[in-house]
Amino acid sequence: MNIDGWYKQILAGDKDAFRHLYEAYAEYAIRTASAITRNREMAKDAVQETFIRVYRQIDSYNQSSPFEPWFYRILTNECMRLLKKNSFYSKFEHPDLENEPSIAEESFDSLSDLYTVIQSLDDAHRIPLILKYLKGFTEKEIAEILELNHNTAKSRLFKGRQRLKDQLFPTERRLNNSE
Template sequence: MDRELLQNIRKGDNEAFKELYNKYAEYALRVAVAVTRNKMNAADAVQESFIRVYKNINSFDIDKPFEPWFYRILINECNRILGKNSNIVLIDDFVGSSIQGAEEDERKFEEYEYLYKAIESLDDNIKIPIILKYLKGFKENEIAEILDINVNTIKSRLFKGRQKLKKLIEKFEGGNGNYESKGR
């Protein structure tokens, strides 16, 4: 389906671009919020990512999967925005926000609140692969392509991330609830 959409976009079909946007924008925003820790920055990153997709669609090999290419653009935009804005607002207002969307998502968030808090406390070099793997469902080799990092480095970061998440969740469930540490 993406291949056909991309071909139509190349032909100048604005409705096809709108359909592509509608297909990916909501989850892209969630990923961008998790990376940037700020709704406004996340929205900017998503918007700029789609602009870049539109401008560069002719250089994309439509025989390759679209999602890794798109998320690489998105992660790069998030990193660009983070580098540009040194005073980032934390994601404290993410709980129950309108970005969550449906009530079902809000219930899922409450169920996994410890996990989300633990992920949020990780360093970005571990957090981003964890988000892409476990919240978005990318394979290790796709994450390596998105982040332009060796696949073994991704596997190592995912392993370290799982270990740190386990410790952080156990610590949080143990009652102390302190997440001041960045998971180091």
């Protein structure tokens, strides 16, 4: 069964149907929230609040549209709200690595931690990349989730990926720049 089957039951307050929905979507929700917030407790709160909102506001979901973009819009908004609220702490948990020379100078072989490079990007590029790579969302879906224009989402994914390449292949970048 999928969301179409569970929708009416959840609307009627059916716990079993809601549990099925939770089992179907919790794992990737936790992964996504963990990657966006970079904090286990914050991710837990974001996912919990998302499912509470889904349960209480299921009537505002338009059944003719796909469920996942709607669900992930609530999740990413909740992650961003918590990040903003706790920005003082998150700065200390993950320093800005984008301008860290030691990373830029490392070669592809020695830099095995691509995750760290993704996390060093600014949120405008980091979050679309997380949605693309972790969950496999398309540009259109990412635009819908982040309430962006399609072209803006496309450009952010392109620039984000370009920055990953720049960080991972600094030699190649230098060669291209000197050409």
